[in-house]
Amino acid sequence: MRRVVVTGLGMINAVGMDKESSFKAIIEGQCGIKRISLFDASKHAAQIAGEITDFDPTTVMNPKEVKKADRFIQFGIKAAQEAMNDAAIENFEPERFGIVSASGIGGLTNIEKNALISHERGPRRISPFFIPSALVNMLGGFISIEHKLRGPNLSDVTACAAGTHAIANAAKSIMLGMADQMLVVGAEAAICDVGIGGFASMKALSTDNDTPQKASRPFDATRNGFVMGEGSGALVLEEYESAKARGARIYAELIGFGESGDANHITTPVVDGPYRAMKMAYEMAGKPKIDYINAHGTSTPANDRNETAALKMLFGSKEACPPVSSTKGQIGHCLGAAGSIEAVISLMAMRDGVLPPTINYENPDPECDLDYVPNTAREAELNVIMSNSFGFGGTNGCVIFKRV
Numbered sequence: 001m002r003r004v005v006v007t008g009l010g011m012i013n014a015v016g017m018d019k020e021s022s023f024k025a026i027i028e029g030q031c032g033i034k035r036i037s038l039f040d041a042s043k044h045a046a047q048i049a050g051e052i053t054d055f056d057p058t059t060v061m062n063p064k065e066v067k068k069a070d071r072f073i074q075f076g077i078k079a080a081q082e083a084m085n086d087a088a089i090e091n092f093e094p095e096r097f098g099i100v101s102a103s104g105i106g107g108l109t110n111i112e113k114n115a116l117i118s119h120e121r122g123p124r125r126i127s128p129f130f131i132p133s134a135l136v137n138m139l140g141g142f143i144s145i146e147h148k149l150r151g152p153n154l155s156d157v158t159a160c161a162a163g164t165h166a167i168a169n170a171a172k173s174i175m176l177g178m179a180d181q182m183l184v185v186g187a188e189a190a191i192c193d194v195g196i197g198g199f200a201s202m203k204a205l206s207t208d209n210d211t212p213q214k215a216s217r218p219f220d221a222t223r224n225g226f227v228m229g230e231g232s233g234a235l236v237l238e239e240y241e242s243a244k245a246r247g248a249r250i251y252a253e254l255i256g257f258g259e260s261g262d263a264n265h266i267t268t269p270v271v272d273g274p275y276r277a278m279k280m281a282y283e284m285a286g287k288p289k290i291d292y293i294n295a296h297g298t299s300t301p302a303n304d305r306n307e308t309a310a311l312k313m314l315f316g317s318k319e320a321c322p323p324v325s326s327t328k329g330q331i332g333h334c335l336g337a338a339g340s341i342e343a344v345i346s347l348m349a350m351r352d353g354v355l356p357p358t359i360n361y362e363n364p365d366p367e368c369d370l371d372y373v374p375n376t377a378r379e380a381e382l383n384v385i386m387s388n389s390f391g392f393g394g395t396n397g398c399v400i401f402k403r404v
Helices: 019-027 063-068 071-087 108-121 130-134 138-147 159-175 193-201 240-245 272-284 301-315 335-352
Strands: 004-012 097-102 153-156 181-188 231-239 252-261 292-294 384-391 395-402
Touching: 004 019, 004 071, 004 159, 004 240, 004 335, 019 335, 063 130, 071 138, 071 181, 071 231, 097 138, 097 159, 097 335, 108 130, 108 193, 130 138, 138 153, 138 181, 153 159, 159 181, 159 231, 159 252, 159 335, 159 384, 159 395, 181 335, 231 240, 231 335, 252 272, 272 301, 272 384, 272 395, 292 335, 301 384, 335 384, 335 395
Parallel strands: 097 153, 097 181, 292 384
Antiparallel strands: 004 231, 004 252, 181 231, 252 395, 384 395
16 A cells, blocks of 8 residues: 655644744634624624634635635635645646545535525526535635646545545545545635524534633633634645655655544534544554644533543543644634644644644543643654544544654
8 A cells, every 4th residue: 555645734724824824823822713704793692703814815816716716715725825835746747636625514605695695686696606616626626727636636525524534535545546646625614694603503602702712612611612713724645655756845644544423413422433533543553652632622512521532442541642632722613624724733733843732721621631731832742643523424534644
């Protein structure tokens, strides 16, 4: 089986417009969660989000093309450009370079907008760009056209596990010889009236509107829901011998991945599903000593308790579990983009030898009793890292990377 390494990274989220500024802010414990400005949220129970406020889509695509691409696609284009530049692959066979795009919801803002247009002004006023701008796979469509990627063009739409599943699926394409390079792009932009309203109606969102920067507090005993974020993460995966031959800078090797289904409940998690996904990845990786885990860590009562229990099952005890943190306190929960963004964060943490903090951790929960790197980053030698993602519908994903 061919080895797969990471040679390019890109990221945009609520605390930074690129991977370096984002990572610096995350390590410093900065928080990008604030009052929503994208629409009037005054009537909503939840009025806060990890919103990107200073993004200009014309900096990444032709102004005439902007109206053809939903906001989530625009974010994906931005992160993909950075990852491709970072990988610096000057010559490649287009038919051997593919893409896997990922999003939990896709163009929800455009769906909402055109539904209102149809209702208020009639169906003939619906934009001809509506469908192409809303489809999840058009994220990969736009990006593959820009970079002339003619290899496998795939998409994962597995809720909040989509970004992690996309990494695994891209790796499979390389391992099986169907491609030599694969670009992974997870993107989400669902901060809109129906997006916030829908999650709030499920009682899934924090309603701490007066203290937005304290609202997302993973693993804290007072956590009361997640805060929606938006953005994109991108990774260039490459066959090891190809990367080595061209003298590429290699961030890490992907040595394990796991996928599982709960088959239990559409929104309520169980310990068994996440545990089996992590166990599969851990065994595929050869049961290495893991130095850091970027948790799904949503700041919801059920997820954080469930993930903690699954980790203790995997490692046998809380004492044997490595340091764990969730970076959603800084940028919010980016849904289908979360897995790709958090993989980028984890790889940069390995590069710099630092454990990202779990901010807003002030009140220990007896059921969440691991080392969550509370509030302050700390230096550490990281040789093997794990990143988890779990989604509605009982879908789970886990990836493990090793320093080369």
